[in-house]
Amino acid sequence: MIKVRIPAQLRTLTGGVGEVPMEGATVGEVLKGLDAAHAGFAERIFDADGGLRRFVNVFLDEEDVRFLDGLGTPVTDGQTLSIVPAVAGG
Amino acid sequence: MDFVSGLRCRECGRTYPAEALHVCDFCFGPLEVTYDYERVAATISRERIESGPRSIWRYADLLPVRDAAPVDLGAGFTPLVRADRLAAELGLGELWIKDDTANPTGSFKDRVVSVALTKARQLGFKVAACASTGNLANSVAAHAARAGMDSVVLIPHDLEKAKVTMTSVYGGRVFAVQGSYDDVNRLCAELTSEQPEWAFVNVNVRTYYAEGSKTLAFEVAEQLGWQAPDHVVVPIGSGSQLTKVAKGFAELYTVGLLDEEPSVRVSGAQAAGCSPVATAFAEGTDVIRPVKPDTIAKSLAIGNPADGWYALDTIRRSGGACAAVTDAEVLDGIRLLARTEGIFAETAGGVTIATLAKLAAEGVIRSDERVVAMITGHGLKTVEALADVVGPTATIAPTLDSFAEAMAADAASTLRSSL
Incomplete structure (x- = not known):
C-alpha cells in the first residue's frame, strides 16, 4: 500500500481527506489510480502531454521524482507519495 | 484603500479574490496580484511619493496592502551608490550599486516581509512562518517580534552561524531541518496544508510577499531622478526578485511616473554550484532542471526555483543574460566590491559582482549603459566564507619595533605581489 498525501488545493476531490491509500507499481500508476478513485486528479496534475504540470511537484518519500525516473519511478509498499x-x- | 483588483493565475488566467491564496486551485500556477492601474494613475504622483516615508511604504499605492501602521522596521529607501572605482576596474561607464545591506535586518528580505506580514495581519493571521536560507528567517523573526506575532521559522541545519543567531535572538521558534533548502521548502509547502492558520510568508502569502521586491525598482528609478537604468544585474535564488524588479519598472511607466517607456535589460546572477536558470539560459531551453546545490552562496542555494521559468523568460525578453560564477569568483567579487566601494556584501552579493564582472568582460554589459547591480545582503551574515582569504595584515607585539618590522614585511610582500 502506498500512502498518497494530498495538498489542501486538491482536497475538494477527496472529500477533505489529506491522505489516501493507493496501490500501484509506479508513480504514474498510483496517480492514475488516484484519478480513478477520485475523479478530477488527472486534469489537475497532468499537462496535455500526460507529464506532470510545471507547477506540480511529486515526492516519493523525501525525493522529488524528477530526480528519479519521473512517473516511471517504481514504488514499493509502505512508501509515501x-x-x-x-x-x-525563495 | 489599496488598489488591488484581485489575484490572477499566471498560467491559466483564472481569477481569485485577494485572500491568502498563492497557487491556482486548478493548475497550481502562481497567482499574481492585479491592480486597477487607472485608479493608481489618478492618485499617484512623484510629489506624493517624495513626501511619503523614507521606506518602502512611500510606494504604498503600488503595493498589495495599505495600512495606517504597517508592520515596519524601516525597510527600504536604501542608498543607490555611484560606483566609479568599481566601474573603472570592470571597464564599465556609469555603474550604480543598490545597497540593500542597509536594511534593518541586513537584506532585501525586509522589503517583502514588511509587505507580507502587514497583509497577513489584515487577513487575521497571528503566526508568521517561513522556509528560509537565512535572510528571510532573520527578517520574519524580527518583523514578527515587532508586530507582536508568534513566529515559526524553518531553516536548513547547516546555515551560517550569524544567520541562525540573528533569527533565534528574537524569541520565536526556529527549527533547523536536516536537509537542504529544497527539503525545507517542501516541508513548509506541506505544512501549509496542515497549518492553514499560519502565514508562511513565502508560501501561502507569497503572492503579496513577492510584490515587495518591486520597491527595488521603484527606488532605483526615483533615485536616478525618475529614470530607469539601461541594465540591472539581479541575483537569482527563486527568481522572484528578478521578475518583480522588471515588473516594478514597467508599472512606473504604466501609472505615468516615467516619461519614457523603460527598456531595461535584466541579467541574472547565479552560483555555479546552483545554476538551474543560468544552465537553461546557456542551453537555450525553456526547461528548468532542478539541481542539488553545492555553493557557499547559501542564500541563493535553491535547486528547484519556483519562479525560475519566469525569471528566464524575463531575462530573454529584456535582452539580458544569465551567468554563473564559481565560489572562488564569489569571494573575489565580495573583496572587489569591498575594496573599491566600501560595501561589504554577503556571498549572494559576491555572486552579483562576479557575474557583473563576467558579463562586462564578455561585452554583454556595455560601457555605454547605465548599469545597476543589486547587492541584497550584508557581509556580516556570511563571514565564515571569507575566513581563509581575509584577515589581519600581521599580529604584533604592542611595541614600535614590532609595528615597524611588520610594516616593512608587508611593504616588501606588497611590492613582490605587484611585480
Missing part, C-alpha cells in the same frame, strides 16, 4: 504545489519559497 506527496503531491506538493511547486510555487513556494
Whole structure:
C-alpha cells in the first residue's frame, strides 16, 4: 500500500481527506489510480502531454521524482507519495 | 484603500479574490496580484511619493496592502551608490550599486516581509512562518517580534552561524531541518496544508510577499531622478526578485511616473554550484532542471526555483543574460566590491559582482549603459566564507619595533605581489 498525501488545493476531490491509500507499481500508476478513485486528479496534475504540470511537484518519500525516473519511478509498499504545489519559497 | 483588483493565475488566467491564496486551485500556477492601474494613475504622483516615508511604504499605492501602521522596521529607501572605482576596474561607464545591506535586518528580505506580514495581519493571521536560507528567517523573526506575532521559522541545519543567531535572538521558534533548502521548502509547502492558520510568508502569502521586491525598482528609478537604468544585474535564488524588479519598472511607466517607456535589460546572477536558470539560459531551453546545490552562496542555494521559468523568460525578453560564477569568483567579487566601494556584501552579493564582472568582460554589459547591480545582503551574515582569504595584515607585539618590522614585511610582500 502506498500512502498518497494530498495538498489542501486538491482536497475538494477527496472529500477533505489529506491522505489516501493507493496501490500501484509506479508513480504514474498510483496517480492514475488516484484519478480513478477520485475523479478530477488527472486534469489537475497532468499537462496535455500526460507529464506532470510545471507547477506540480511529486515526492516519493523525501525525493522529488524528477530526480528519479519521473512517473516511471517504481514504488514499493509502505512508501509515501506527496503531491506538493511547486510555487513556494525563495 | 489599496488598489488591488484581485489575484490572477499566471498560467491559466483564472481569477481569485485577494485572500491568502498563492497557487491556482486548478493548475497550481502562481497567482499574481492585479491592480486597477487607472485608479493608481489618478492618485499617484512623484510629489506624493517624495513626501511619503523614507521606506518602502512611500510606494504604498503600488503595493498589495495599505495600512495606517504597517508592520515596519524601516525597510527600504536604501542608498543607490555611484560606483566609479568599481566601474573603472570592470571597464564599465556609469555603474550604480543598490545597497540593500542597509536594511534593518541586513537584506532585501525586509522589503517583502514588511509587505507580507502587514497583509497577513489584515487577513487575521497571528503566526508568521517561513522556509528560509537565512535572510528571510532573520527578517520574519524580527518583523514578527515587532508586530507582536508568534513566529515559526524553518531553516536548513547547516546555515551560517550569524544567520541562525540573528533569527533565534528574537524569541520565536526556529527549527533547523536536516536537509537542504529544497527539503525545507517542501516541508513548509506541506505544512501549509496542515497549518492553514499560519502565514508562511513565502508560501501561502507569497503572492503579496513577492510584490515587495518591486520597491527595488521603484527606488532605483526615483533615485536616478525618475529614470530607469539601461541594465540591472539581479541575483537569482527563486527568481522572484528578478521578475518583480522588471515588473516594478514597467508599472512606473504604466501609472505615468516615467516619461519614457523603460527598456531595461535584466541579467541574472547565479552560483555555479546552483545554476538551474543560468544552465537553461546557456542551453537555450525553456526547461528548468532542478539541481542539488553545492555553493557557499547559501542564500541563493535553491535547486528547484519556483519562479525560475519566469525569471528566464524575463531575462530573454529584456535582452539580458544569465551567468554563473564559481565560489572562488564569489569571494573575489565580495573583496572587489569591498575594496573599491566600501560595501561589504554577503556571498549572494559576491555572486552579483562576479557575474557583473563576467558579463562586462564578455561585452554583454556595455560601457555605454547605465548599469545597476543589486547587492541584497550584508557581509556580516556570511563571514565564515571569507575566513581563509581575509584577515589581519600581521599580529604584533604592542611595541614600535614590532609595528615597524611588520610594516616593512608587508611593504616588501606588497611590492613582490605587484611585480
